[in-house]
Amino acid sequence: MSGTWQRFRGWTHDLGRWSRERSDRLWRALEAAMFDRGDAAAREAAAQEAAAEAPVVWLLGRAQAGKSSIASALTGVPIAIGEGFRPVTRTAAVYDFPADAPRIRFLDTRGLGEAGYDPEEDIAWCRARSHLVLAVLRAQDQAPAPLPDLLARIRREQPDTPLVIAQTALHDGYGPDDRHVVPYPFTGTEADDDNPALPLALRRMLARQRSLFVDLPGEAPRFVPIDFTRSEDGLLPSDYGFDALATALIAVADARLAARLAEVRAGAEGSLDRLILWHAGAAAAADAVPVAGLAAVAAVQARMLQALAVRFGVTWTRERLLAFAGTVGTVMLLRQGVLMGLREVVKLVPPVAPWVIPAASLAAFALTYALGRAACVYLRDLAAGRPASEDAIRAAFQMALQEGWTRSGGAARDRS
Template sequence: MSSVWQRWRNKLPQSESEYQQQIDPLRAAAPIPVLWLFGKTGSGKSSVIHSLTGAEQATIGEGFRPETKSSQRFDFPDPVEPLLTFLDTRGLGEADYDPAADIAKYSESTQLMIVTVRVADHALADILQPLRQIRKSTPERPVLLLLTCLHEATGEIDLSEGVDPFATEHPNHESPSPIPDALQTLIDRKTEQFAGLYDQMVPVDLTRLEDGFADPDFGGPRLRQAILQYLPHAYRQALLSLGMEDQGHRSKRQRRARWQVLASSSLAATAGAVPVPWVDIPVVLAIQSHLAMRLGKIYEQELTASHWAALSSAAGSRIATRMALREVLKLIPWVGMAAGAASAFAFTYALGMSWDWYFANLRDGRTPSTDKLREIFADELQRGHELWTAK
């Protein structure tokens, strides 16, 4: 067991660039999901990212970087190991916007297109015309039509106060809130205007707390469910887990750490699905060692020899035993792929969350107990398996 962890420690990437080289082949075989946001400025694209990820608006704004002349890219939580990549087309509404460059660049690299339209916006020619060209170029790529800013058409009525009228299921058989006639008229009009250009329509009202609405994330759960069906399983489960608990009680540092754990777990699951026995172990170990390094940086803790010894003790002998079993299962087609992905996800998640607890204690001046670290690992391992099977 000690020799396994010694090799794991020795494979620690010395830099981000070295780590990128180690996982580039994996990303080429199973790229990170890319969501193409398509809408006018002010139509709610940043609010969509905030609803999906929980990232602060300032972080989102600072995270975009140029991708093409008219588009920008945002990797969440960071470009090194993202869970999701968002592409934002910013040229819409400008007289010289030509979608040809975006079509050429994104037709093969984006898994899902999210078109954001304010429900009360009537000037839609600048969206409809390029969208028709994009849809024609890649008709097999799913398109979600997001109708935003519903409150602009509801007057004094706050739809988020009652039962969601757009939900397919209602708790305790409660009657949904009625949709105001003015809003329904606008929705019907958008349905006609975008006919044939989308696969699913999702009305949402994503507002800020200071706006005073009962639920600032109205429609957010429906949006997440609509997106989840189009994502690879590993990233689907990571995105699903982002919405499974309240992030409000976590500090900014804790949220960054959790995002890193989920990103690494998803990447490890992708590597774990490789159907050739023993091929994925070096990659998964590199991902896990990089995770330890990133968490140490987040908590501003140096990775000393004693820290490595403590971190490696979290899983004890379980790692070697599970790795061997998982690789044997890979000899069974399909069963082995599923087992490898699930195991890699759950183990990486458990290690990451255990190390998160460890580094948080060190930062607060406490000496973490090895026994407690193992206890937390066991609990988080079960949690990792639950996240992988969650629906």
């Protein structure tokens, strides 16, 4: 009996030491990704793998229609069309979010309505790759050519293309004393035309626009009036109609895109949570890529921490990352280290991989989510100019780790 006990103690000691080493590797990989850019080959492999399977939302509309505001609202990250968008044709560009392991891609076709613009190349490229068309037009735009003809053509060639039309900048139809009607009253149908709570001028604008698309082939598009503004504009809520837009997109999307968009809804109570959830999902996807897992997950986590720092007006340094890591503590990461380490051992063994990869991916989701929530506490203290509360950071990490395991069930269904 004593010999068995000694062997057990020796085994647990070795496992504990190995787990601590594994946790140290996780932090070193994260540090490298934030300050040294880490393993470029691994990041590229993960990004290509994720981009190949990420669903695509095709944004169609004139410049200044509000496409970038919608992409920003959905991702929780400030985005400007042209910034972060990678050209794929002469006037079309794609934005991967997150860039290191995309969960979703936004495809923007620019030039609509511009003199001399021939959309043939863009249409052919985008149509073959998109999973949903999100047309965007300002409420006051009563002659949005060539959008109606373009949508009719897409539907004639692909009648089952899911289509949502966002009618933006509702305040263009407001009088001097008008404000957003709360709670959100729009249905996107003729019922809005007789709603006395809505400004008459706005009702007429929206009805006129709907009439331009009544002859589209296939299922009738869903119209969603929205008004996404800056907080300093004084129109509250600044994401007016966000929930209605997310609901419409989820309703018409295929199962995979709907699952990704549902992640947005899950974090609808705050853009910080949306940002963290997006990156947690991206980390789970990146972790399933053979060999690239650790570096790819670290790259996603690094991008998340950097994005959070921007929100709080704080800059990460190596010293601050080290202090944060020390506060969270490697002991809390031992379970994650064991699970993610086992993944690397058996990931390439086909009979075992189907069970281990999902389990390890859930660990990546939960860990990334917990890191994000704990980082919010740490960065908030830094932004306020006060010493970081180690107890509050640890409590946030532990609570978020448990919540992350619960939420990761949705990520598992997404990948199945």
